[in-house]
Amino acid sequence: MAPPVRRSPWFWVAIIVATVAVAAVLMAAMFKSAMKDLTGSSSTSTTAFGGSSIAVIDVDGVILDADKVDKELRKFGDDSSVKAIILHINSPGGGAAASQEIYHEVLRVRAEKHKKIVASVESVGASGAYYIASACDKIYANDASVVGSIGVIMEWTNYGDLMKWVKLKSVVIHAGELKDAGDPTHDMTPKEAAYFQGLVDNMYGQFVHDVAAGRHTSEDVIRPLATGQVWTGQQSLPLGLIDKVGGFRVALMDTAKDVGISGEPSIVKPSTGRKGLAALLNGDADDLLLPSPARMLNQAPGFYFMWK
Template sequence: MSRKDTLVSRIPKLGERVERKDVVSVVKLHGVITPQASPLAARGVINLSSVESALKRAFAPERLKAVALQINSPGGAPTQSGLVAERIRKLADTRGVPVIAFAEDVAASGGYWLACAADEIYAHRTSMVGSIGVLTGSFGFAGLLERFGIERRLYTAGENKARLDPFSPEKPEDVAWLRKLHAQLHDMFVEWVRQRRGDRLSESEDLFSGDMWLGAKALELGLVDGLGNLREVIEERYPGAEITVAEPKKPLLARLGMSSPAAAVLEAVQHRAMWSRFGL
């Protein structure tokens, strides 16, 4: 049979009914959660802008049975974590389909916030899960400027405008202010986890300490519902369903094949620092 005949044979005949399969959509949430959208690649960073098109595609199929979130993230910006999670819940409630999250290497901090948008969470036995806490990292360069005889000139309106300026000496009152913000964000994080996980959570005192655990211990603590990988769980839960991956649209510069080496290197260093906390 020629190639033409093969293609023609695959076209449904007039009046012939085409059997449509059930669909389980997969959305990959891989990377650092950051509001800084990359003009070069949609992959590697997570924010509402970068995942919106993928989420809309994932929840669009007519015979949709479920949406799976494939999560591999060390966390990042709390606001973007909340925005993406809320968007997932809105789409899930609108379509009336379950959402199942699968932790891969890491679902920590903001990555776990995203996982809690799902109705169920699964992890591999080697996955690192949790880190329910808040972190801010910075440097202090005041001594460095003094060593090289560099004079810092900073002009502000508002006595607190220059809080935590890295080129000025650290002030105890600024640190106290930051810790207060951390406490408020931590309370929001804990409230979200309790809202989504409910009585599945254990009463462990360490649960919200910012610590993290491997899959089996996370299951014991109620942070996840089971151990397993995406394909095995989905094939068992929805036999015969077609598993489709919903990819985000590539940014314009990526589609044109343009790149910025300097921006790429800086972004890589920042993200490397985030992943290195988890030995990855």
């Protein structure tokens, strides 16, 4: 047998130093994450001491719930140093009820807190995202932004033939003729189709009504535009779907001027959530370890204000 390799004392010193260094980095990351949660600060915040600021809330990706955006609206609505709020939108829409809830929260903050709220559409502000934007004082969009898609969609995948192929049977016990309506293991009956169409039509009417109210126009003006199609920002302006063609910078400077802020406005953003290694250590890494709910949207039956 070969004699055991003898390590230099400096080897063990290096191991100990490296271990301490790694532990220090982990502790620093956890402390920084905890401080952000406690203070609500963000590395992207640039609020001036004693000055007036404009809050920017990002509405990104598929809208699945209203909690996060509503909480941010309430926070900045109650902050006297925040003179206006910009919703920076880049979303194809999402859940019908979630989009509607944010819409009403925007209206509430505007009415009760007397705070100006503006929408700035980046690449996409469609369907549920446009629903939210219509509640704002003004809507800005780039020339090539995609805007509109006023409509409702409900869809799912019917895999009844696949189950027959693998010789599986769905067993459902229910009371109420329409209780299992939409079961993906069997074809829809005419009565089920009429039932779902009635729900979709009702939501469509709510969409048209709320957009018309938010845009200070009539349903007769909005309904011809509510075909589910989208327009570019350039096309949307003469249609009355937006108020001005321009990017985020234009929306920011115009809003600052409107609320009496001279020069370069200070910007404040919500604190960012815990990410990366700190999230793993704290058990808050759902988005890192599990599929995003947005990616699973096509598998979830429901009613959506969403452009695809």
